[in-house]
Amino acid sequence: MEQIVYFSGKVKELNKFLKMLYTIHGKIVAVDIDNTLINVNKELKKTGYNINLYPNPELTEDFWVSEEGINILFNAGLIPTTTKFIATFITLGAEVVFVTSRNLKLKALTEEWVRKYFPGFEVYFTKEKHLLDADIYCEDDPQQIQKLISLNKTVIIPEWPYTKDFRVYKNAILYSF
Numbered sequence: 001m002e003q004i005v006y007f008s009g010k011v012k013e014l015n016k017f018l019k020m021l022y023t024i025h026g027k028i029v030a031v032d033i034d035n036t037l038i039n040v041n042k043e044l045k046k047t048g049y050n051i052n053l054y055p056n057p058e059l060t061e062d063f064w065v066s067e068e069g070i071n072i073l074f075n076a077g078l079i080p081t082t083t084k085f086i087a088t089f090i091t092l093g094a095e096v097v098f099v100t101s102r103n104l105k106l107k108a109l110t111e112e113w114v115r116k117y118f119p120g121f122e123v124y125f126t127k128e129k130h131l132l133d134a135d136i137y138c139e140d141d142p143q144q145i146q147k148l149i150s151l152n153k154t155v156i157i158p159e160w161p162y163t164k165d166f167r168v169y170k171n172a173i174l175y176s177f
Protein backbone atom coordinates (compact mmCIF):
# COMPACT_ATOMS: atom_id res chain seq x y z
CA MET A 1 0.00 0.00 0.00
CA GLU A 2 2.88 2.37 0.80
CA GLN A 3 3.70 2.81 -2.88
CA ILE A 4 0.35 4.29 -3.77
CA VAL A 5 -0.25 6.36 -0.66
CA TYR A 6 0.49 10.04 -0.61
CA PHE A 7 -0.02 12.03 2.59
CA SER A 8 1.12 15.42 3.77
CA GLY A 9 0.66 16.33 7.42
CA LYS A 10 1.65 15.41 10.96
CA VAL A 11 2.60 11.81 11.92
CA LYS A 12 -0.43 11.33 14.16
CA GLU A 13 -2.66 12.38 11.30
CA LEU A 14 -0.84 10.00 8.94
CA ASN A 15 -1.62 7.13 11.32
CA LYS A 16 -5.31 8.04 11.32
CA PHE A 17 -5.20 8.35 7.53
CA LEU A 18 -3.64 4.89 7.04
CA LYS A 19 -6.11 3.30 9.45
CA MET A 20 -8.94 4.83 7.42
CA LEU A 21 -7.46 3.54 4.16
CA TYR A 22 -7.35 -0.07 5.41
CA THR A 23 -11.14 -0.16 5.59
CA ILE A 24 -12.03 2.17 2.71
CA HIS A 25 -12.94 -0.54 0.19
CA GLY A 26 -16.61 -0.29 -0.81
CA LYS A 27 -17.16 2.95 1.08
CA ILE A 28 -18.57 6.21 -0.22
CA VAL A 29 -16.36 9.26 0.12
CA ALA A 30 -18.06 12.65 -0.30
CA VAL A 31 -15.61 15.38 -1.25
CA ASP A 32 -16.44 19.07 -0.85
CA ILE A 33 -15.37 21.36 -3.71
CA ASP A 34 -14.58 24.86 -2.42
CA ASN A 35 -11.39 25.03 -0.36
CA THR A 36 -11.15 21.25 -0.24
CA LEU A 37 -10.79 20.28 -3.90
CA ILE A 38 -10.03 23.76 -5.27
CA ASN A 39 -8.21 26.64 -3.63
CA VAL A 40 -10.79 29.41 -3.52
CA ASN A 41 -9.09 31.06 -0.54
CA LYS A 42 -5.97 31.72 -2.61
CA GLU A 43 -8.08 33.70 -5.10
CA LEU A 44 -9.94 35.50 -2.30
CA LYS A 45 -6.64 36.51 -0.72
CA LYS A 46 -5.36 37.90 -4.03
CA THR A 47 -8.47 40.06 -4.20
CA GLY A 48 -7.89 41.29 -0.63
CA TYR A 49 -10.43 39.27 1.35
CA ASN A 50 -9.69 38.00 4.85
CA ILE A 51 -9.56 34.20 4.73
CA ASN A 52 -8.77 33.69 8.42
CA LEU A 53 -12.32 34.54 9.33
CA TYR A 54 -14.94 31.84 8.74
CA PRO A 55 -17.54 32.55 7.67
CA ASN A 56 -16.44 35.94 6.37
CA PRO A 57 -19.58 38.13 6.57
CA GLU A 58 -18.60 39.84 3.29
CA LEU A 59 -18.84 36.56 1.40
CA THR A 60 -22.58 36.19 1.23
CA GLU A 61 -24.72 33.97 -1.03
CA ASP A 62 -25.18 37.04 -3.26
CA PHE A 63 -21.42 37.49 -3.51
CA TRP A 64 -20.94 33.94 -4.81
CA VAL A 65 -23.47 34.39 -7.58
CA SER A 66 -22.08 37.82 -8.57
CA GLU A 67 -19.62 38.25 -11.42
CA GLU A 68 -16.76 38.74 -8.95
CA GLY A 69 -17.68 35.61 -6.99
CA ILE A 70 -18.08 33.45 -10.09
CA ASN A 71 -14.72 34.66 -11.43
CA ILE A 72 -13.05 33.71 -8.16
CA LEU A 73 -14.51 30.18 -8.33
CA PHE A 74 -13.58 29.92 -12.00
CA ASN A 75 -9.96 30.93 -11.38
CA ALA A 76 -9.42 28.69 -8.35
CA GLY A 77 -6.92 25.92 -9.06
CA LEU A 78 -7.05 22.29 -7.91
CA ILE A 79 -5.47 21.40 -4.57
CA PRO A 80 -3.03 18.67 -5.69
CA THR A 81 -3.06 16.79 -2.36
CA THR A 82 -6.83 16.37 -2.50
CA THR A 83 -6.74 15.14 -6.11
CA LYS A 84 -4.07 12.61 -5.11
CA PHE A 85 -6.28 11.42 -2.25
CA ILE A 86 -9.18 10.92 -4.65
CA ALA A 87 -6.99 8.79 -6.93
CA THR A 88 -5.85 6.71 -3.92
CA PHE A 89 -9.40 6.19 -2.64
CA ILE A 90 -10.57 4.99 -6.05
CA THR A 91 -7.57 2.68 -6.42
CA LEU A 92 -8.51 1.14 -3.06
CA GLY A 93 -12.08 0.50 -4.15
CA ALA A 94 -14.00 3.44 -2.70
CA GLU A 95 -16.65 5.42 -4.56
CA VAL A 96 -15.93 9.16 -4.66
CA VAL A 97 -18.67 11.74 -5.16
CA PHE A 98 -18.64 15.52 -4.84
CA VAL A 99 -20.93 17.43 -2.52
CA THR A 100 -21.20 21.17 -2.42
CA SER A 101 -23.26 23.77 -0.59
CA ARG A 102 -22.93 26.15 -3.54
CA ASN A 103 -26.05 28.08 -4.50
CA LEU A 104 -28.24 26.22 -7.01
CA LYS A 105 -27.73 29.13 -9.39
CA LEU A 106 -24.20 27.75 -9.78
CA LYS A 107 -25.40 24.20 -10.52
CA ALA A 108 -24.91 24.24 -14.32
CA LEU A 109 -21.51 25.93 -14.06
CA THR A 110 -20.36 23.48 -11.38
CA GLU A 111 -21.59 20.41 -13.26
CA GLU A 112 -19.81 21.59 -16.38
CA TRP A 113 -16.59 22.02 -14.39
CA VAL A 114 -16.91 18.52 -12.89
CA ARG A 115 -17.56 17.00 -16.33
CA LYS A 116 -14.39 18.67 -17.62
CA TYR A 117 -11.99 17.78 -14.79
CA PHE A 118 -13.62 14.70 -13.22
CA PRO A 119 -15.70 13.06 -15.94
CA GLY A 120 -18.15 10.49 -14.61
CA PHE A 121 -18.21 11.84 -11.05
CA GLU A 122 -21.55 12.65 -9.42
CA VAL A 123 -22.02 16.06 -7.80
CA TYR A 124 -24.66 16.69 -5.13
CA PHE A 125 -25.93 20.11 -4.06
CA THR A 126 -26.94 20.38 -0.43
CA LYS A 127 -26.28 22.51 2.60
CA GLU A 128 -26.94 19.52 4.86
CA LYS A 129 -24.18 17.24 3.73
CA HIS A 130 -24.69 14.71 6.52
CA LEU A 131 -28.07 13.80 4.94
CA LEU A 132 -26.14 12.29 2.04
CA ASP A 133 -24.99 9.68 4.56
CA ALA A 134 -21.61 9.03 2.96
CA ASP A 135 -19.14 6.99 5.02
CA ILE A 136 -16.26 9.43 4.83
CA TYR A 137 -16.22 13.14 4.10
CA CYS A 138 -13.53 15.51 2.88
CA GLU A 139 -14.58 18.95 4.12
CA ASP A 140 -13.32 22.36 5.30
CA ASP A 141 -16.51 24.06 6.53
CA PRO A 142 -16.29 24.08 10.36
CA GLN A 143 -20.06 23.86 10.80
CA GLN A 144 -20.33 20.86 8.50
CA ILE A 145 -17.30 19.23 10.14
CA GLN A 146 -18.78 19.70 13.61
CA LYS A 147 -22.05 18.11 12.52
CA LEU A 148 -20.31 15.17 10.77
CA ILE A 149 -18.05 14.50 13.76
CA SER A 150 -21.07 14.51 16.07
CA LEU A 151 -22.54 11.78 13.83
CA ASN A 152 -19.31 9.81 14.15
CA LYS A 153 -18.31 10.21 10.49
CA THR A 154 -14.67 10.22 9.49
CA VAL A 155 -13.77 13.67 8.15
CA ILE A 156 -10.60 14.38 6.20
CA ILE A 157 -9.84 18.07 6.61
CA PRO A 158 -7.50 20.39 4.72
CA GLU A 159 -5.60 22.53 7.19
CA TRP A 160 -6.79 26.17 7.14
CA PRO A 161 -6.55 28.68 10.02
CA TYR A 162 -10.22 27.93 10.73
CA THR A 163 -9.93 24.10 10.70
CA LYS A 164 -6.70 23.31 12.55
CA ASP A 165 -8.38 22.86 15.95
CA PHE A 166 -10.31 19.79 14.74
CA ARG A 167 -7.09 17.79 15.03
CA VAL A 168 -8.07 16.75 18.58
CA TYR A 169 -10.90 14.50 17.31
CA LYS A 170 -10.03 10.88 16.65
CA ASN A 171 -12.24 10.72 13.54
CA ALA A 172 -10.86 13.97 12.11
CA ILE A 173 -7.80 13.71 9.87
CA LEU A 174 -6.00 16.99 9.17
CA TYR A 175 -3.73 17.31 6.16
CA SER A 176 -1.52 20.05 4.84
CA PHE A 177 -1.18 20.82 1.16
Ligand SMILES: [Mg+2]
Nearest residue numbers: 032034035140
Ligand atom coordinates in the same frame (compact mmCIF):
# COMPACT_ATOMS: atom_id res chain seq x y z
MG1 LIG B 1 -15.69 24.04 1.34
